[in-house]
Amino acid sequence: MTPDRLSSIFSALADPTRRSILERLAFGECSVTELAEPFRMSLPAVSKHLKVLERAGLIVRGREAQWRPCRLEAGPLRDLSAWLETYRRFWDGSLDRLDGYLQQLKKGDLHDRKT
Amino acid sequence: MTAKPKDQLISDISESKTDMTPTMTIVRIFDAPRPLVFEAFTNPKHLVRWWGPHGFTTPLCEVDVRPGGAIHIDMRGPDGTIYTMKGAYHEVVEFERLSWSNVVDDTEGKPSFELLQIIALNDHEGKTKLTLQVYVLMSTPQAAESLGGMETGWSQSLERLKGLLFTL
Numbered sequence: 060m061t062p063d064r065l066s067s068i069f070s071a072l073a074d075p076t077r078r079s080i081l082e083r084l085a086f087g088e089c090s091v092t093e094l095a096e097p098f099r100m101s102l103p104a105v106s107k108h109l110k111v112l113e114r115a116g117l118i119v120r121g122r123e124a125q126w127r128p129c130r131l132e133a134g135p136l137r138d139l140s141a142w143l144e145t146y147r148r149f150w151d152g153s154l155d156r157l158d159g160y161l162q163q164l165k166k167g168d169l170h171d172r173k174t
Numbered sequence: 175m176t177a178k179p180k181d182q183l184i185s186d187i188s189e190s191k192t193d194m195t196p197t198m199t200i201v202r203i204f205d206a207p208r209p210l211v212f213e214a215f216t217n218p219k220h221l222v223r224w225w226g227p228h229g230f231t232t233p234l235c236e237v238d239v240r241p242g243g244a245i246h247i248d249m250r251g252p253d254g255t256i257y258t259m260k261g262a263y264h265e266v267v268e269f270e271r272l273s274w275s276n277v278v279d280d281t282e283g284k285p286s287f288e289l290l291q292i293i294a295l296n297d298h299e300g301k302t303k304l305t306l307q308v309y310v311l312m313s314t315p316q317a318a319e320s321l322g323g324m325e326t327g328w329s330q331s332l333e334r335l336k337g338l339l340f341t342l
Binding site for chain 1: 202227
């Protein structure tokens with residue numbers, strides 16, 4: 060996954076309203092009106108959030124003119140957690156090596172002190 | 175690529191931003207004194223010996239360990255790919271705490287997002303407890319407006335979402 064894509068997903072997830080929208084959509088598709096209800100928000104305000112989510116590829120919207128249901132697109136979130144897993148592996152691997160290296164350093168220290 | 179966005183970004187990271195929820199937390203206990211662990215993180219001679227997972231090497235390591243000082247580490251993967259980490263230190267408290275941020279560039283080489291890494295060292299039953307926290311900070315213009323929202327932490331929501339995704 061490219062940093063550009065990651066960046067737009069991070070941005071989209073940075074807003075609590077958008078995260079709530081995604082959580083709601085995880086239970087199934089919804090109309091914009093249904094999504095707006097729990098947020099006491101105007102439809103245009105909700106639409107703005109949906110556009111950000113759509114641009115980030117996190118949701119897709121139906122093409123029916125009247126009822127454009129929003130659906131969660133799971134792929135980008137999976138990609139995001141895959142990226143975070145890779146990053147965690149970098150640190151886990153590095154810290155494993157650090158552990159071994161510190162033992163070597165400690166032995167070296169003791170040796171220095173004896174001489 | 176201009177240096178301006180990076181400089182701006184780094185000055186924007188105030189202490190208050192770090193009460194966001196970290197994207198990643200790793201805790202490790204090392205059987206070594208705190209000063210030695212700190213030394214391993216701040217002396218390039220030592221850094222090159224352990225930086226990167228097994229099978230990786232570190233052909234370049236330049237660290238100017240003081241607030242605002244530069245950090246540049248190149249890591250070379252087993253297949254020869256070079257992974258560059260470039261950024262700046264924020265907090266340097268000897269033997270206790272170290273933080274730096276590095277910008278992840280997009281495919282056009284423009285800053286895309288930024289990672290803030292915080293290392294905290296504590297004494298723990300004669301050993302050293304290391305806590306690593308990684309935060310994602312934004313650098314794109316559309317992201318700047320939403321930085322405030324980060325304070326509630328999206329990583330917990332992400333965890334919840336991941337749980338829900340299994341039901342799809």
